[in-house]
Amino acid sequence: xxxxxxxxxxxxxxxxxxxxxxxxxxxxxxxxxxxxxxxxxxxxxxxxxxxxxxxxxxxxxxxxxxxxxxxxxxxxxxxxxxxxxxxxxxxxxxxxxxxxxxxxxxxxxxxxxxxxxxxxxxxxxxxxxxxxxxxxxxxxxxxxxxxxxxxxxxxxxxxxxxxxxxxxxxxxxxxxxxxxxx
Numbered sequence: 001x002x003x004x005x006x007x008x009x010x011x012x013x014x015x016x017x018x019x020x021x022x023x024x025x026x027x028x029x030x031x032x033x034x035x036x037x038x039x040x041x042x043x044x045x046x047x048x049x050x051x052x053x054x055x056x057x058x059x060x061x062x063x064x065x066x067x068x069x070x071x072x073x074x075x076x077x078x079x080x081x082x083x084x085x086x087x088x089x090x091x092x093x094x095x096x097x098x099x100x101x102x103x104x105x106x107x108x109x110x111x112x113x114x115x116x117x118x119x120x121x122x123x124x125x126x127x128x129x130x131x132x133x134x135x136x137x138x139x140x141x142x143x144x145x146x147x148x149x150x151x152x153x154x155x156x157x158x159x160x161x162x163x164x165x166x167x168x169x170x171x172x173x174x175x176x177x178x179x180x181x182x
Contacts, residue, residue, distance in 0.1 A: 011035050011074045042084060097159070103180050109161040110138040116171040116178040123173040129153055150174045 010016045011027035024036040031039060105113070112135050119129040119142060128151070136140050138157040145152045155161070155169035158181075170179040 013039075103162070103179055103182060105167075105180065108137050109166070109180070112155055112161060112169060113180070114177045115142070116153065116169065118157070120171045120176045121177065123151055123153070123171070124176055 008019060009023060009030045009033040010017055013031060013035040016032060018032040022033040024031045024033070024182060026039060049177070115133055115136070119133065122129055131163055132143055135157060137157050137160045140156040141157050143154040144156065150173050152170055152172040158166040158169045161169065162180075165182055166180055169178065170181075171178045
């Protein structure tokens with residue numbers, strides 16, 4: 001009987017007696033086979049929950065890092081666009097032709113040509129130039145000549161432009177780009 005007592009132990013969890021052959025010691029306490037299995041299942045469940053929490057945390061951290069990277073890239077791209085878009089628009093416009101020909105002109109002649117551009121727009125819209133639009137050099141009203149369907153507008157004093165070397169500065173409905181003739 002004493003041999004039977006020494007060969008049986010009590011489980012620390014369920015308090016049932018069991019044989020030494022089924023003995024498992026966990027945290028210095030004896031456990032039967034059934035309780036050992038339950039303990040192992042619970043341990044695995046706890047560890048898998050902890051692992052999934054860590055995985056979720058790292059996924060959240062990775063997502064936050066990617067969001068931060070994408071936000072930084074977005075602002076960098078917006079900054080580059082703010083700098084480059086005006087340059088791209090200007091490159092698409094090209095140089096504006098202010099007159100026909102390759103004659104060098106001074107500032108006053110260029111101002112007269114700008115007035116002729118305004119007159120050109122009016123001629124294309126079917127309007128005549130107003131009497132208050134004058135040559136910036138002579139302060140005289142531009143001359144208007146009707147030639148059938150075409151209307152030609154001349155600078156009243158082209159010889160006073162470009163050190164006296166211009167014969168005509170004109171624009172017409174049929175030729176809407178101002179011309180400077182030497």
